[in-house]
Amino acid sequence: MTTFVVVGGDAAGMSAASKAKRDDPELDVVVFERGEWVSYGACGLPYYVKGEIQSLEHLVSVTPEAFREERDIDLRTGHEVVAIDPDDRTVTAEHEGGETVQPYDRLLLATGSESVVPPIDGTELEGVYTLGSMSDGKELREYVARARDGDTLQQPDRGPACRYLEDCAGPVGIVGGGYIGVEMAEALAANGFEVNLFQRGERVLTGFSDATSEAVADHLRERDVVVHLGTDVQTLTGGDRVETVVTVDERIDVEMVLLGTGVRPRTALAEDAGIALGETGAIETDAYRETNVSDVYAAGDCAESAHVVTGEPVYVPLALTANRHGRAVGQTVTGKPTEGGAVAGTAAVKAFDIEAARTGILDHEAARAAGFDPVSETVTANSRAGYYPEGGTVTVTLTADRETGRILGASLVSEYGEGAVHRSHAIVAALTEAATVSDLENYDLAYAPPFNTTWDPVLVAAKVLSGTVR
Amino acid sequence: MTTFVVVGGDAAGMSAASKAKRDDPELDVVVFERGEWVSYGACGLPYYVKGEIQSLEHLVSVTPEAFREERDIDLRTGHEVVAIDPDDRTVTAEHEGGETVQPYDRLLLATGSESVVPPIDGTELEGVYTLGSMSDGKELREYVARARDGDTLQQPDRGPACRYLEDCAGPVGIVGGGYIGVEMAEALAANGFEVNLFQRGERVLTGFSDATSEAVADHLRERDVVVHLGTDVQTLTGGDRVETVVTVDERIDVEMVLLGTGVRPRTALAEDAGIALGETGAIETDAYRETNVSDVYAAGDCAESAHVVTGEPVYVPLALTANRHGRAVGQTVTGKPTEGGAVAGTAAVKAFDIEAARTGILDHEAARAAGFDPVSETVTANSRAGYYPEGGTVTVTLTADRETGRILGASLVSEYGEGAVHRSHAIVAALTEAATVSDLENYDLAYAPPFNTTWDPVLVAAKVLSGTVR
Numbered sequence: 049m050t051t052f053v054v055v056g057g058d059a060a061g062m063s064a065a066s067k068a069k070r071d072d073p074e075l076d077v078v079v080f081e082r083g084e085w086v087s088y089g090a091c092g093l094p095y096y097v098k099g100e101i102q103s104l105e106h107l108v109s110v111t112p113e114a115f116r117e118e119r120d121i122d123l124r125t126g127h128e129v130v131a132i133d134p135d136d137r138t139v140t141a142e143h144e145g146g147e148t149v150q151p152y153d154r155l156l157l158a159t160g161s162e163s164v165v166p167p168i169d170g171t172e173l174e175g176v177y178t179l180g181s182m183s184d185g186k187e188l189r190e191y192v193a194r195a196r197d198g199d200t201l202q203q204p205d206r207g208p209a210c211r212y213l214e215d216c217a218g219p220v221g222i223v224g225g226g227y228i229g230v231e232m233a234e235a236l237a238a239n240g241f242e243v244n245l246f247q248r249g250e251r252v253l254t255g256f257s258d259a260t261s262e263a264v265a266d267h268l269r270e271r272d273v274v275v276h277l278g279t280d281v282q283t284l285t286g287g288d289r290v291e292t293v294v295t296v297d298e299r300i301d302v303e304m305v306l307l308g309t310g311v312r313p314r315t316a317l318a319e320d321a322g323i324a325l326g327e328t329g330a331i332e333t334d335a336y337r338e339t340n341v342s343d344v345y346a347a348g349d350c351a352e353s354a355h356v357v358t359g360e361p362v363y364v365p366l367a368l369t370a371n372r373h374g375r376a377v378g379q380t381v382t383g384k385p386t387e388g389g390a391v392a393g394t395a396a397v398k399a400f401d402i403e404a405a406r407t408g409i410l411d412h413e414a415a416r417a418a419g420f421d422p423v424s425e426t427v428t429a430n431s432r433a434g435y436y437p438e439g440g441t442v443t444v445t446l447t448a449d450r451e452t453g454r455i456l457g458a459s460l461v462s463e464y465g466e467g468a469v470h471r472s473h474a475i476v477a478a479l480t481e482a483a484t485v486s487d488l489e490n491y492d493l494a495y496a497p498p499f500n501t502t503w504d505p506v507l508v509a510a511k512v513l514s515g516t517v518r
Numbered sequence: 519m520t521t522f523v524v525v526g527g528d529a530a531g532m533s534a535a536s537k538a539k540r541d542d543p544e545l546d547v548v549v550f551e552r553g554e555w556v557s558y559g560a561c562g563l564p565y566y567v568k569g570e571i572q573s574l575e576h577l578v579s580v581t582p583e584a585f586r587e588e589r590d591i592d593l594r595t596g597h598e599v600v601a602i603d604p605d606d607r608t609v610t611a612e613h614e615g616g617e618t619v620q621p622y623d624r625l626l627l628a629t630g631s632e633s634v635v636p637p638i639d640g641t642e643l644e645g646v647y648t649l650g651s652m653s654d655g656k657e658l659r660e661y662v663a664r665a666r667d668g669d670t671l672q673q674p675d676r677g678p679a680c681r682y683l684e685d686c687a688g689p690v691g692i693v694g695g696g697y698i699g700v701e702m703a704e705a706l707a708a709n710g711f712e713v714n715l716f717q718r719g720e721r722v723l724t725g726f727s728d729a730t731s732e733a734v735a736d737h738l739r740e741r742d743v744v745v746h747l748g749t750d751v752q753t754l755t756g757g758d759r760v761e762t763v764v765t766v767d768e769r770i771d772v773e774m775v776l777l778g779t780g781v782r783p784r785t786a787l788a789e790d791a792g793i794a795l796g797e798t799g800a801i802e803t804d805a806y807r808e809t810n811v812s813d814v815y816a817a818g819d820c821a822e823s824a825h826v827v828t829g830e831p832v833y834v835p836l837a838l839t840a841n842r843h844g845r846a847v848g849q850t851v852t853g854k855p856t857e858g859g860a861v862a863g864t865a866a867v868k869a870f871d872i873e874a875a876r877t878g879i880l881d882h883e884a885a886r887a888a889g890f891d892p893v894s895e896t897v898t899a900n901s902r903a904g905y906y907p908e909g910g911t912v913t914v915t916l917t918a919d920r921e922t923g924r925i926l927g928a929s930l931v932s933e934y935g936e937g938a939v940h941r942s943h944a945i946v947a948a949l950t951e952a953a954t955v956s957d958l959e960n961y962d963l964a965y966a967p968p969f970n971t972t973w974d975p976v977l978v979a980a981k982v983l984s985g986t987v988r
Binding site: 059089091092095100101106107109227356366367368369371372387388389390391392393394395396397398403405407433434435436437464465467469470471472473474476477478480481483487488489490491492493494495496497498499500502503504506507 | 529559561562565570571576577579697826836837838839841842857858859860861862863864865866867868873875877903904905906907934935937939940941942943944946947948950951953957958959960961962963964965966967968969970972973974976977
């Protein structure tokens with residue numbers, strides 16, 4: 049019997065395991081997961097902490113029992129793989145009962161990512177959190193519940209964020225203005241915390257356009273989040289618990305700190321086994337997710353991917369890629385070689401009553417490095433017919449190559465519900481197909497007054513940029 | 519001085535006039551419009567009749583004064599062009615003061631469409647309406663206002679639709695279950711009318727998928743619209759006013775009837791001048807919208823377009839095409855030949871709390887006629903992460919060619935606000951780029967829990983169909 053072994057039981061791992069077993073029921077599929085949770089939606093953690101999702105179990109799309117019983121997958125939770133021997137074709141897993149040596153014919157590394165803790169003093173203090181795992185989410189939610197009950201923390205003078213709750217919790221700090229930082233600003237402010245968001249660079253959501261970053265920062269401020277831009281956090285101080293965020297200019301009292309300073313791939317296991325990393329620091333693979341070691345694959349947050357515009361390897365650890373590439377590996381190891389496609393670096397974020405999406409290459413320096421001559425235009429247009437009783441605006445930044453007109457990237461922002469995110473889909477399609485702004489300008493997009501203007505804002509952006517390229 | 523003459527002052531005509539004048543300020547641009555309204559959003563008329571838009575003026579995007587004064591266009595409302603002489607290169611316009619003979623160097627016919635009145639007895643009765651023009655909209659709104667005041671009509675027993683208003687108006691009939699019929703069902707039911715919708719075929723919105731049609735019909739019924747499917751209206755009877763809709767099976771008392779039985783291109787003026795029509799009955803043009811007569815162009819609802827999937831001429835009279843092709847003609851006549859692109863037959867509709875979109879070739883017979891071997895799949899999936907507190911479902915029907923996997927068309931339906939319409943944009947892009955279902959399956963679409971599932975429903979449909987093609 050052929051054995052397919054998977055290390056890591058989240059999106060990439062369980063997608064691969066499920067697909068492989070479905071396509072080849074004779075295959076022996078063994079999954080090692082060091083924790084107890086599998087196949088969960090980490091992207092939902094901010095909404096769990098916020099209190100909109102009642103139980104961590106709700107984030108689990110398929111339970112361990114269902115994998116075992118319904119899908120006939122040999123899923124071993126609480127098993128940490130500590131070594132791979134590519135010559136013997138075995139992995140060694142440690143667990144409560146001891147150690148298991150498991151032979152494999154095909155192996156998938158789906159070891160995921162871990163939160164980056166910035167190299168500053170004080171991150172080990174109590175009250176300093178990250179949000180990379182289900183247990184992180186659990187701890188944060190418990191902290192929020194305690195703070196709201198007021199049983200463990202002081203209740204200093206309350207800021208304006210307290211309009212959300214009668215009984216307000218104290219000031220907190222978020223280090224990092226990426227999408228975790230922004231989503232958690234909403235989650236914490238909605239629970240009555242006075243939120244200080246510290247962003248090293250001059251704008252939040254640096255992967256998005258300037259226009260999007262400004263719209264989001266403005267909106268965060270409208271919702272009483274104190275946004276500190278261009279602010280390097282130097283140290284966190286306190287006794288046992290964190291008490292102060294120290295920057296170059298200021299000392300800000302806080303009752304907790306969330307570190308939202310990105311993630312890095314978990315690669316130690318692979319490196320120890322002689323599996324090559326790419327320039328991004330994540331595991332290098334070919335288009336089929338196979339590593340430099342034959343029959344060893346890598347997918348999801350531990351691996352790099354090719355960028356759809358540049359063709360170059362990039363590290364974009366996001367859920368859809370993990371699912372897609374995991375599934376592709378499941379097909380490949382059962383005899384149907386499947387690439388699973390490139391990534392566009394597409395991301396979406398909600399912050400209070402605003403939504404934003406980005407895709408492709410927006411940064412002009414990055415575009416030039418890839419051989420393009422980038423040009424961008426930003427337009428703000430009505431999200432629905434001007435006469436329609438509902439509606440807002442969508443701001444679209446579109447970037448293309450001046451010479452060829454090829455679309456390179458886009459960033460969109462609108463009020464929540466006004467369609468910035470779903471509108472980005474057309475641009476993802478366009479840049480994946482290497483379409484030009486003229487092509488996009490002529491797309492026969494759906495129109496009716498409750499949904500857009502005759503020229504959808506995406507088409508307006510293409511029209512305007514079309515006058516700039518060439 | 520070169521003169522560009524435009525016949526018809528709505529979307530195509532005013533787009534062409536504005537673009538031509540902007541690109542070549544020296545150009546003499548003359549527009550003849552037989553009515554008083556120009557550049558208006560006819561798509562907004564159902565919402566005006568419903569009462570959500572307070573004034574017809576709100577539907578006007580640019581006023582005649584602004585065209586004249588700000589854009590320096592010689593716009594002559596109340597001027598009906600009655601003849602074109604291609605040899606002399608003149609048009610003859612009749613107006614209150616008499617007749618004008620206007621020379622042209624380039625001519626655009628943007629004469630639009632007119633409502634089709636079905637060939638049955640009784641359509642001339644009072645109380646029988648169409649909704650093709652601003653004056654139609656005005657009459658209907660006045661009717662609704664009168665009926666609601668109860669000053670001119672009987673008030674028979676009220677049906678369940680009366681839950682919308684305390685004071686209810688009587689039963690009305692809508693002939694035709696296309697998007698005008700569906701939108702007007704909402705507009706009239708929301709005003710307390712008991713609405714009978716008569717559809718000749720077995721489903722409403724025949725250009726959409728079966729699944730979409732069923733979802734919309736079910737929802738109309740939930741909102742107390744009486745949907746009569748497979749029902750041929752044979753005659754309308756009454757004294758001066760319409761009183762009864764007579765079908766094969768039934769006689770239904772009504773106080774008014776709206777005919778929503780489609781439109782046809784206005785082509786008499788073109789035909790009289792020897793301008794060729796295509797097989798669709800609309801004016802035939804090349805890719806630059808030039809007719810068989812040199813320097814005479816046609817765009818908008820009077821002209822046919824090429825279909826993006828089949829390349830064949832089709833008649834799809836919709837607003838975006840009129841705007842796009844009009845604008846392209848404006849560029850072409852000022853020295854920058856511009857095609858303006860093909861059409862995908864994309865359409866969107868809202869009906870109460872449901873939204874739907876369609877694009878491309880869905881009908882298997884039409885696909886086979888175009889040389890494809892069509893195969894379709896329909897999936898229903900969560901519109902947002904299952905654990906997210908908001909959300910509904912999106913039902914996606916996707917059609918592709920079995921042999922090549924090329925995407926041919928799609929139809930989507932969801933609760934209003936759950937994104938069926940904006941999600942269709944990605945599929946429009948994909949089919950315009952001649953992408954396959956495998957391509958679509960691998961698009962790196964934006965994902966976050968408030969907006970979709972990790973695999974957006976569009977990707978789920980592609981995944982499922984991907985297993986069927988080849």
